[in-house]
Amino acid sequence: MSTVRHLNVFGDEVGAISPAVGIAQFLVWLQGKRGRSGRITSPQTVRAYTSALPTAFAGIGVLDELDDTVGRERVRLNVRTAWAGGAPSTFNARRAAVASALAYFEDQGWIDDADAVLTGLDREPQPKPDGLRVRPREQIDALIGDRRHRLEDRTLWAMLYATAARAEEVLQLDIADLDRPNRRARVIRKGGKADELMYDIRTARLLGQLLAGRRSGPVFLSVRVVRDGTVDTRDIDPATGRRRMGYRTVERRLDAASGGWDPHDLRHSRLTHAGEDGATEADLMLLSGHEDRRTLQRYLHPTKDGAHRRLDDIDARRGAFTPSADDLADRIDRAAQRQARTQLPADTRPLPDVAVYDQLLTRSRDSGHTDPGRGQEQGPVS
Structure with missing residues (x-):
């Protein structure tokens, strides 16, 4: 990958860059960087990187120290101490922020090998969502x-x-x-x-x-x-x-x-x-x-x-069956037939049995009640 040189707006010479200056220039670059979607880095991402990077590079005097064993181990210790005890996703996100900054430092020629700084500090396995x-x-x-x-x-x-x-x-x-x-x-x-x-x-x-x-x-x-x-x-x-x-x-x-x-x-x-x-x-x-x-x-x-x-x-929708128009028409016809049978005119209704009627009439006269068959007042029988 070719080295991308950016204007050092802070005026420091290559090889004597402090972490503060390096991080500041990286954040300026990050703020205007466009991702694969074509959109620039979100303010939330810039804010998260701003919070994480000073912690990761604490104790480093100049970025040249990241080319030796002591400086590299210091960064690894900082990352482990700050985030290894948290959620794997948080650790991986903070590690990614540090890796991104290191890659930028390498592109500027401020350090020799960005990958070597985090060697042995692998991403933590994240359980798949279930x-x-x-x-x-x-x-x-x-x-x-x-x-x-x-x-x-x-x-x-x-x-x-x-x-x-x-x-x-x-x-x-x-x-x-x-x-x-x-x-x-x-x-x-x-x-x-x-x-x-x-x-x-x-x-x-x-x-x-x-x-x-x-x-x-x-x-x-x-x-x-x-x-x-x-x-x-x-x-x-x-x-x-x-x-x-x-x-x-x-x-x-x-x-x-x-x-x-x-x-x-x-x-x-x-x-x-x-x-x-x-x-x-x-x-x-x-x-x-x-x-x-x-x-x-x-x-x-x-x-x-x-x-x-x-x-x-x-199941509820299947149980609440809605009949078709033909089925409803058949039901209406059957209902009309039932009503016709129960609503016949009075003179067409079948007469009660004669013996039963005589018994009812005798009881009615003995008690002084009306004729059950006529529904009219009857006088006392002499």
Whole structure:
């Protein structure tokens, strides 16, 4: 691969580049980089790299140190210490950020071998998504409706499930991004695509309670108050000084409240449940933001409960048979015939047996009652 030389806007000479300067130039380049889709790197990705890289290169004086054993081992130790104890997906994402920066450093001629820095620090195996990530609807509803949890958390969980969005996308929402009358939210998807999230009535009600009189700032806030200028003002609520909620906070609180769920489980569950309820592939792609049908397929794992519910619906429809017009005409004819037999004129009705009638007449006279056959008053018999 040919070396791509970029203008060193910081004026440092090659071979004496500090990690801070190298990372800063890399982030400028990353911010304008276009991926295979043709879109520039999303702000969420740039923000994640900005957070991870200083941790990975802590203790490195100049980038030349990455060409010797001590410097390389220092970076590996930093990465292991910071992220090896977390989820495999988190570790792999942070490792990928470091690898991307190292490749850029090599392209600039600042280090000799980017791959050698992370030798022995392999990606951690990630379990393939399976049906276990699809949480039962009843459990999700119970979690969101449990008032023992903070309103902020319940609203976030409701929105994550309703929109099937990634947690990073929802956490970047500002109040100005919400179209509350139409239950939509403007967002930048992974990959930099502008899109709209669609949420349900339950989420809209919770948002109304959560936002109350707030008109600006992030939708979801942490409890931390920052007033020392160390956080971008766009990530701070101007009224309270509370900063935007972070992913790790979401991950920790959901895990504690649910007994082991991950924020991505809500996205996975929503797409599976919507598919079980009859949403089309196009519906699911609009909901999730996927552009590749193959990517969407890994979320569609029909569950036993969902299959059972659909089969019950099919059985119920089959049991509620709707007769044809010919069948109904035949039924109407038979009903008319029955009515004709029971509604004959009085003079055409068959007379009762004579012996039975005489017995009834004798009893009626003895008791002083009317003639049962005539229905008229009879005087006492002398």
